[in-house]
Amino acid sequence: MRLVNRVLAALLSLALLAAAVLLIATVVADRTSHHQGIVPWRAAYHWAQHNAWAAGSIRVTCGILILVGLVLLIAELKRARVSRLAADPAEAGADAIDTAYTRRGLAAAIRSAVAAVDGVRSTSVKVKRRKVKITATASAQDRTAARSLRDPITDAVRQRLSALKLRRTLSVSVRVAPRSH
Numbered sequence: 001m002r003l004v005n006r007v008l009a010a011l012l013s014l015a016l017l018a019a020a021v022l023l024i025a026t027v028v029a030d031r032t033s034h035h036q037g038i039v040p041w042r043a044a045y046h047w048a049q050h051n052a053w054a055a056g057s058i059r060v061t062c063g064i065l066i067l068v069g070l071v072l073l074i075a076e077l078k079r080a081r082v083s084r085l086a087a088d089p090a091e092a093g094a095d096a097i098d099t100a101y102t103r104r105g106l107a108a109a110i111r112s113a114v115a116a117v118d119g120v121r122s123t124s125v126k127v128k129r130r131k132v133k134i135t136a137t138a139s140a141q142d143r144t145a146a147r148s149l150r151d152p153i154t155d156a157v158r159q160r161l162s163a164l165k166l167r168r169t170l171s172v173s174v175r176v177a178p179r180s181h
Contacts, residue, residue, distance in 0.1 A: 005076060085127070086167040101164060103127040110134065113160035117152050119145070121179055132157065133173045146178040 022039050029037030036042060051058065084100035101109075107125040110132060114123040119139050126133040136153055138146035154174050161170060 005072075008072070085170075088165045088167055101166070106132075106164070109164065110157055110160055113156045114153050117149065117156050119149050120153065127170075130168070131171045131173060132161075134175065136174070136176045138176055138178050141179050143178050146176045149176045150174050 026037035026039045026041060029035050084102055085106060087099045087101060089097045089099050107127045110125045110127070111123055114120055114125070114134060114136055121137045121139045123134060123136040125135075134153065134157060136149065138149050140146060153176065154172055157172050157174070161172070
């Protein structure tokens with residue numbers, strides 16, 4: 001959502017900049033040559049003089065703007081996706097050092113640990129805020145052989161996670177499927 005917010009903020013700032021340039025050009029044109037300039041502001045001024053704040057079109061426009069503002073506010077208040085998982089510093093007394101792993105880096109480390117297990121053909125790893133999901137494909141076509149890989153894979157993942165010394169313990173979910181024909 002942060003990327004969407006940044007794009008919306010850039011577009012809004014460009015629109016405000018364009019509106020400011022148009023306003024300046026219109027004011028300069030009106031003051032120097034008494035011409036209307038780029039924007040036909042006199043028609044808008046005349047419309048605003050003859051419509052009250054309680055007019056239906058103004059109420060609908062304000063309602064839409066309030067709704068859009070609330071949606072953007074709620075989207076901004078939504079908790080951000082954790083992109084880094086904090087780890088304990090390697091040295092004693094190094095508490096001031098901020099150490100963390102990215103999700104992609106942690107997934108690669110877990111993937112390499114699972115690939116080292118005998119009988120694993122391929123693996124897919126998803127790292128979430130509190131959970132690691134591993135989907136592995138066994139080299140064997142037999143279901144019992146695939147099921148027997150579940151415990152060694154879980155042990156390998158837990159060993160790798162303990163070696164990485166994450167501050168928060170992640171739960172591990174392992175699913176092993178036999179090789180397809």
